[in-house]
Amino acid sequence: MQSVTLQGTVRTDLGTKYAKQLREQGHVPCVMYGGEQPVHFYAPTLAFRDLVYTAEARMASIELNGKTYQAVIQDMQFHVLNDALTHVDFIQVLDGKPVTIQVPMILTGNARGVRSGGKMKFSLRNLKVKGLINDLPSSIEHDITELRIGQAIRVSDIKAGKPYEILNADNAVVVSIAMSRNAVADTDDEVAEEAAPAEASAE
Numbered sequence: 468m469q470s471v472t473l474q475g476t477v478r479t480d481l482g483t484k485y486a487k488q489l490r491e492q493g494h495v496p497c498v499m500y501g502g503e504q505p506v507h508f509y510a511p512t513l514a515f516r517d518l519v520y521t522a523e524a525r526m527a528s529i530e531l532n533g534k535t536y537q538a539v540i541q542d543m544q545f546h547v548l549n550d551a552l553t554h555v556d557f558i559q560v561l562d563g564k565p566v567t568i569q570v571p572m573i574l575t576g577n578a579r580g581v582r583s584g585g586k587m588k589f590s591l592r593n594l595k596v597k598g599l600i601n602d603l604p605s606s607i608e609h610d611i612t613e614l615r616i617g618q619a620i621r622v623s624d625i626k627a628g629k630p631y632e633i634l635n636a637d638n639a640v641v642v643s644i645a646m647s648r649n650a651v652a653d654t655d656d657e658v659a660e661e662a663a664p665a666e667a668s669a670e
Contacts, residue, residue: 600629
């Protein structure tokens with residue numbers, strides 16, 4: 468997993484008033500949990516660009532007072548009007564201790580059902596995974612080339628063989644292909660239907 472460096476400054480003044488002042492000065496207030504006690508700090512808003520606004524899950528290398536902490540994002544808050552990042556909660560990465568993060572789903576291939584005119588619904592764009600940091604992926608890829616109209620891929624279809632735990636419900640739908648007005652019959656289905664009577668007659 469790729470790491471992004473954050474040059475942070477420890478916060479000595481806590482509370483809503485001081486957090487607002489930091490935001491006005493172009494900083495994001497943060498808290499890092501997981502150690503002996505929470506660590507409050509802030510970092511420039513621009514420093515979060517490659518950590519937050521990315522298609523991959525990434526680890527943060529946070530530098531505070533000459534010491535470096537490895538951490539992952541636990542939660543984020545955004546402004547309700549302008550969508551600006553306003554607060555970040557981190558979980559410190561410790562040796563031998565599993566962490567939980569959100570990992571983006573990446574669908575590969577052109578679904579068969581879409582080629583037949585079906586409509587794809589991407590329902591679960593991120594999966595909640597838990598494991599040791601070196602086992603966690605930056606993203607999870609799944610091939611949907613053979614996905615047909617009326618079919619769906621669920622979390623249970625993605626779990627097999629992974630060195631980490633996926634915490635989403637097994638029956639949660641990740642992506643599905645629904646019938647649409649412009650959909651046409653699947654070619655293989657047509658061939659199968661035509662072949663069946665012929666085989667029956669031969670018997």
